Amino acid sequence: MSLTSPTSVQKLQMALHAKAKESPSFRFYALYDKVYRPDVLRFAYDCCKANGGAAGVDGQTFQDIEACGAERWLDELMQELEDRTYRPLPVRRVWIPKPDGKKQRPLGVPAIRDRVAETASVLVLEPIFEADLQPEQYAYRRDRSALDAVRHVHKLMNTGHGQIVEADLSSYFDEIPHAELLRSVARRVVDGAMLHLIRMWLEAPVEETDERGNKRRSVRNQDEGRGTPQGSPLSPLLSNLHMRRFVLGWKKLGHEKRLQAYIVNYADDLVICCRDRADEALTTMREMMSKLNTMA
Secondary structure (H helix, E strand, O other): OOOOOOHHHHHHHHHHHHHHHHOOOOOEOOOHHHHOOHHHHHHHHHHHHHHOOOOOOOOOOHHHHHHHOHHHHHHHHHHHHHHOOOOOOOEEEEEEEOOOOOOEEEEEEOOHHHHHHHHHHHHHHHHHHHOOOOOOEOOOOOOOOHHHHHHHHHHHHHOOOOEEEEEEOOOHHHHOEHHHHHHHHHOOEOOHHHHHHHHHHHHOOEEEEOOOOOEEEEOHHHHHOEOOOOOOOOHHHHHHHHHHHHHHHHHHOOHHHHHOEEEEEEOOEEEEEEOOOHHHHHHHHHHHHHHHHHOO
């Protein structure tokens, strides 16, 4: 379900995007206070409610929040963010079947309070980073779709780029290194409170319940300094930022021109369309991805 942004939120997003587009090297230094703005936080809540979804580790549902009063609940969350006493709860992990029906993939379910705070952050950050994402990236972006990515591939094939390198990046979200990811964010965001907020979400423990109902928590993200849980509102934006480094690097290092090999990306799916030398493109892609996911 898609909601129309309030006019005040639209104006904020348009201003942030215009500044980012106009000044590619500008670093934003006052963003955190926008996250707990009443209009931003309220719209973030409405978006999360429209998306529905299960409760997090605290068991709180939207019905519970509405029964006690959503405005009061939002005021409390706003105060925590403003006072900088906000701390995210562990992320509840569930497993859902992949389309092939044989394998499962992990899905993170943050508590509603954390989903709302993350969505508010996305409302503030997305207009900035949208100005920087590459045209080859199609996932999680307004007015772009998987069908657009397919059309791009067909166009390349029809213009002689018929050798295809296709990669479904295994455990892509689980392997994103925090240090490099935060450096990508800091290239545009110099607001320390905003960066700290993102780091807390990246390092939040993951809680899982086994078949016997026993709960166990993992701090692997914090210990290893990598991974962003699929299912969190912030994860799509962060994954696009990480992939941007590869797409941009492919062009800046001259691989696109040298190999006549063009990337089309959708989330963790990657296609490289080549005129020839697809084997060399595959080897180069693997080397770059290996470096990208082992940097810390």
